[in-house]
Amino acid sequence: MNDELKSIWLKFFNWVMGNGPRPENEVLPPEPPPDLPFTQKPHDKFSRFHEATLKERYNQWLEIHGLHIFSILYSALSILTCLVIVVLLLATVAELPPFGHERNPANNEVIRRYVEHGWHETGAQNIVAGLILDYRAFDTFGESSVLFTAAVSVLMILGNSRSSKKYKFKQLHVYRNDDTILRGVAVMAIPVILMMGCVVVINGHLSAGGGFAGGAILSTALILCANAYGFESVRRFFNERIFIVSSSTALMIYALSKGYSFFTGANQLHSIIPKGVVGNILSAGLILPLNICVGLIVAGTLYGFYALFSEGDI
Amino acid sequence: MAIIEWLLLLFLIVCAISVSITKSLLNSVIIFMSYSLVMAVIWVLLRSPDLAITEAAVGAGVTSVLFFLALRKVGQLEHKKDEEEKE
Amino acid sequence: MIDNMVAFNIPFVSIFMLMIAAIITPLLPRKKRIPEKLSCLVIFIVAILSAYLLYALTSSGQDISFNFPMGHFPAPWGNELRAGPLEAVLSLVFCVAMLLSLTGNFSSTAEDIPASRRQIFSVLVNLLTASLLALTYTNDLFTAYVFIEINTIAACAIVAVKEGPATTRAALRYLIMSLVGSGLVMIAICLLYDLTGHLLMQNMHGAIQVLMITREYAMPLTVSLGLVTTGLAIKSALYPFAAWLPDAHGTSTNASSAILSGLVLKGHVFTIIKIFYRVFGLEVIHALRMDTVIFILGVAAMIMGSVHALKQNNIKRMIAWSSVAQIGYIFLGVGLNTVAGIAAACLHIIVHACVKPMLFTAAGGLSNAAGHKKELHALMGTFYVNRWAGMGLIAGACSMMGIPAFAGFASKLSLTLASFDNKFIVWALAALATSSVLNALYYVPAVIVILTHNKNNPPKPAPVTKLYKFSMFVFLMINFYLGLFCVPLLRLITRGVNVL
Amino acid sequence: MLENLLLNHYEAAAVILSGIGLTNLLLQRNLIKKIIGLNIMDTAVYLFLAAKGYVAGRAAPILIEKAGGGWLTSSSIYVNPVPAGLVLTGIVVSVSVTAFSLALTLRLYEHYGTLNIDEALLKMTQEQEELEAKIEDAEEEVLA
Incomplete structure (x- = not known):
């Protein structure tokens, strides 16, 4: 029983993640370019003494890892933004007038006129x-x-x-x-x-x-x-x-x-x-x-x- | 009754999160479609039949069809490109 | 109330005339540019009507404003329009600037856009003008939301009207930022409706006053004010949210750039002013500390917009970034949170709405003379080919730097005067001075470039149409009028703000 | 606070959804997903409004006929009709905006073959550089 549940969950998870078997015509998002391979040639013996400056090293490192780090930062940023917005709005909602209560500010004389006189004023x-x-x-x-x-x-x-x-x-x-x-x-x-x-x-x-x-x-x-x-x-x-x-x-x-x-x-x-x-x-x-x-x-x-x-x- | 409301709301949130994390665009459009349908049901529970009819016809119907068409168009171009590359 | 029945109907008639013109334009024949001529004609008529409304409202010497119920039901049951001297002045300025942007760029529009799209372009221009007037006159927050949406779609579409990948991308980016903005505005309107139970501005104002006295719902009120301000600030390109603007204004056709920079941003700024002044009230804004935030953002925009403009090589992008700085001036005035500050901000809205279309039209004429190149160095010596455009650019640059007798001087002076009885005076004056210097740093080189004779590769003489000369002449006249006779206008605006 | 949230559960769900939608609209890099995010945000705001119109134990705002003819018009029978009207307007607005932004997205895809707005920028600058290089080459040839 438990295994069945697990397999169903796995299937659902795969489907959500888009890993399952796909129909032929399905549209895929463009694949992100693969991480750049280490294209640096091995230094020959004479240039070993050439110390890479800090800036060059940084640039190399950025070239290799930049995209990856950028995407991680991006996701982190989006989750953080989402959380901030949601928490702020939830704090607001907690102070709003209660749901479904008939004495809320929105149920005022305007609504009364719409309901009580709307039928003869508009005919609808x-x-x-x-x-x-x-x-x-x-x-x-x-x-x-x-x-x-x-x-x-x-x-x-x-x-x-x-x-x-x-x-x-x-x-x-x-x-x-x-x-x-x-x-x-x-x-x-x-x-x-x-x-x-x-x-x-x-x-x-x-x-x-x-x-x-x-x-x-x-x-x-x-x-x-x-x-x-x-x-x-x-x-x-x-x-x-x-x-x-x-x-x-x-x-x-x-x-x-x-x-x-x-x-x-x-x-x-x-x-x-x-x-x-x-x-x-x-x-x-x-x-x-x-x-x-x-x-x-x-x-x-x-x-x-x-x-x-x-x-x-x- | 209350349990159904909670379940439906939870379903909406799960849908919204899975739309954001799923990698396949087709899946996200399908999930969005079911999201719209559940929204229509919730509007019936909230005593707004006008909204429910409109959302069922527009959100789950026309908007999703537009998304599917756009995806199809994008996919068609992708296939065409592949063919050109093969040639 | 107002006795003059003709003037009473003008707000309604002007919005509906523009709407109806937009609706019948797709049915018109495309030959001889009839659709564009029709929209110019309708906007001209609406401008005359607005001028008459202004006359009727101010001739008696009293400050009059009136409500126009849309339908058989008075407020708070139906929608309402509201008009006073300030609304009348703004709608007059919007119509005149729109008309001159269209006529001034009449020939460049024909070059950039194919005939089938020009027809839809004039539909969109009519809708845009109608939505601007509706935003100016409306007294109802939800109506404002609906017309903001019309404004958004039409504005993005007139960016995309010029074919090409760059404009499509710019329009898409503009659209996404605008949609974030309208989403925030919508959430804020829902919160406000829930707290007050009204959508009409003065009823909301009353309910909010009561809430402030009883100290209920302070947090939701603050959040909704923050959301509505952020949303409209994104749409009006206040500095940290202005990244979309240079692309959209720099890549589109000249008429679109002039309309977007001069008018569309102003519609949203005026909506913010209305919400601050009419829905919340100055005391509430001060109590919720929103004035300080707006002031700081305005100062940041004044400096950073100019700094970005300094880096640009493309003249249209440079003018577009300068718009960001000018929006900062307007928000500085709003952030002062006094009647004088808001009046100065409104004066700057008017000045900028007249000067920025002139700058874009002039830049279009100059780049046309340089063979459609927009880089600054390519414009060398173009003054001597198209003198009207050259004079427009020089006058616009002087105005932006705040040289006396040009339009920008008037609004900068009134901003300075307005900041005198404020605790931020030092900051305001420092920001005004810095920003003026920065403005000079990028406008003066542009002026020098166009005035330098280009001996190696002189620009070829290009024909300048009479319509272009006429529009530029009117622009220059308005510029000098605003610079020399701003005092009665400022008095009029102050009266308008008092009855807003 | 938590009790209030449980009481206002519709509104709480609506703001969570609108937060997710807004984040998608702002930070997703795929345009189609951005537009879906926009739709989620819009419907969430409408859910919030519709929940605000609900009053417990009342009927939908369509007049009910009395047994002996005439209409039941007491305002304590029906829920608040204003949010429903606003949401109807809003749904139309959001479908129009969706169609417009999808159309622009398709045009972008035609030009660049990508749904990612940043990649489009990259390709655009590349194309421009290539174009400039070509023009320079042509000029050099002419000079030669």
Whole structure:
């Protein structure tokens, strides 16, 4: 029994350390250069009297042992830093308000208003959706902009490497006709995934989920489609142009509708957007259209990341 | 219930440490993926279903896929280089 | 409150205009450099709006500042923007400096960057300006975090916009240091939220005052202040954390270097000032001893930045290290921990935001005249080829040395005056003097080199566009204006700090 | 102190994790591991925030329907929704940053064939020296 446990532990340990049997395609970190062998030639008899100065000796010693010592120092330094940070933060945590207590400073009048009046002020059943898309919508607009910024930056850095010969990356996915199993699964799975993504997006104000989670689910359907039928077939309905147009348009609708709401709110004008009845699909004012916009942006962007990383083009 | 919480938190810490010490990049990405999944479970325990769904879809899904793709690309180049050297 | 409804909406309108410009730019045609022209136009409009806001806030003679609720819910339930004279001045300066950095380097951008990337470059410039304005105006700590992240990604991307291994490496290094910084800021925001239960600055301030009186949670408060300061100090390249800066600012295209050095660092410094002044309050900062730390780091940065700059042979890297020294001046002012010190620091932010883009634009013009070489000895005699760039470099160097009638003199004078009623006066004056001498030691040789006639290998005359001359002219005018008429500006800033 | 730590066990675990992640981000020399470290740090901070929103014995912040119609809206039923909102924003930010930094890493690998940022610097200086040597040779040839 004990031996079995030991062998299991050994296997796990080897796996963690990366010593176990490896698949062929596995990626290894570049090997550190081996310690320099003693390349110094033996001194001939005449030069024996030449005393190496201290500096020369030090340089020789450094050449031979420097890398090793440097790596040891490096690890020691990292462990030390880690310990210092952790101990400092642990000392801080020990003084923080207790976990899960209802009289903590964070549970104040702000939270009470969100919970008690959020449903008629925003019209959303999911308090978190009302919070991020109505009370604190500016943050969420910033968040979508972060995603947009990352999307255009990645497009700039990795884009167009399929067409130009300058870069070495080859296409990873070679379209194969004989992958019937994957295609069979994809035919069944893609509609289900799409439907589930849509449900999560559309019910964002009623239940857990919302635009971001739903968009991520939608993007997996696109990724599966690309894997089963090749990137070319996805490119028929979703290419770089459509990617840019759809994300920009969705973000634009988001910005304009939320801008209208900010403007009317700050100037105390009457907003024409109805709140609806809490609990219905068509309720919660702007939250439903905003969730759909966010879902579109996220689905497009995440699929775009996938395509850019694997092919260098959308 | 409390024991499960402790076990999950301990698992997270073990994952984080093994990510830092493992030598194989593929292993560290796989460990990170399981870390994200356990994090999603912890968020369910902390009564935040929105976060759990998002983390499961994004942390364990999309982020790990991006890491795998990056590794694959690096590995592909490595193989290509080997071939060139053989030739 | 403010009665003028147009001025009331300006902070919101300027941020949203820039955001919307960024969003539609990918849809525009690439021909005739339309995307870049659009972003210049939008930034120009925002500059005019900010100038109007400044006029509306100060014309009545009273110190006015107002809150702009983002949405139908007032604070502490929704997000808020806040604008006063100081915010208006800063946003005006940011827009003007951004605009001039773009127009001054219009032709060098076209040489360095292919057309498809230039479109995305203008998207990133718009986003960067929007995030700077949002950081200036925001009244909410979490909104600040989100826009810091936009700022980080956009800043790293405009380093990487010029193709090539060196820029990629520099951008990656910059990104990693920035991410460490934003991670620390995020931890600090979480701690502060847990201690106060608010994210809005003035509510946090109230809660922290109560905590200081009851002496609860002293340790977490100190740690969170330390973390947020360290995080933002990494992003604004305070000395021990500035190793990433010369690579990033030295290798990128001229417009990017000018924007990064002149503006991006300043956004983070101003965030630190806001957190010190509005969230914690000067007494709390003093009680937690953070002012001394900041002061010492500022002095170290002033000296060490110049020492590093002395060693450089590449002119862009030299100017980049000089930025580290100038950031030290700003932190010196913040470390004095008085209203006068913070006003002097803000004046130095403005001065540096106008002078550093001018220096980078001038260096770009000179190295263009020397056949794209950036080594100092290669620039010999380039003054006589591109006189506008030469004059820009000379004026910038004079300004950095603190010669009277140039912009840098004004801020150094106000820093000196601010340090008079402080216990660190000797140290502050010694540091100011040493740093000025060190500045002279590396700027004067550069000026001498470009003024020496190169008889063996004279630089070939390169065409200088009208836009370049115009931008350099405006830069020089701003420089002299700041040097000669800084007193009303300083008074305005002091009023702004009082209602910050 | 130890009792407090046991009481705040979620926060304690979160700060340990964020310390590990931060150290990885700062001191690992492999870029992919640095980025994984970044992700660990981010999720750890989010764990900290989510733990701060939890209140013992309360339900998730989605309104529950009353038996006879209408909604249960007493604030003593639901946990704090603010941290959840902040963390949602944060997750998006961290996935964007991850994608961006991985893209830069791939470009670096294309140029230098290494994932180590210090080795890249070494190779860069070597390449520059070789380039300068070549230029000098060419100049000498021209002169000759």
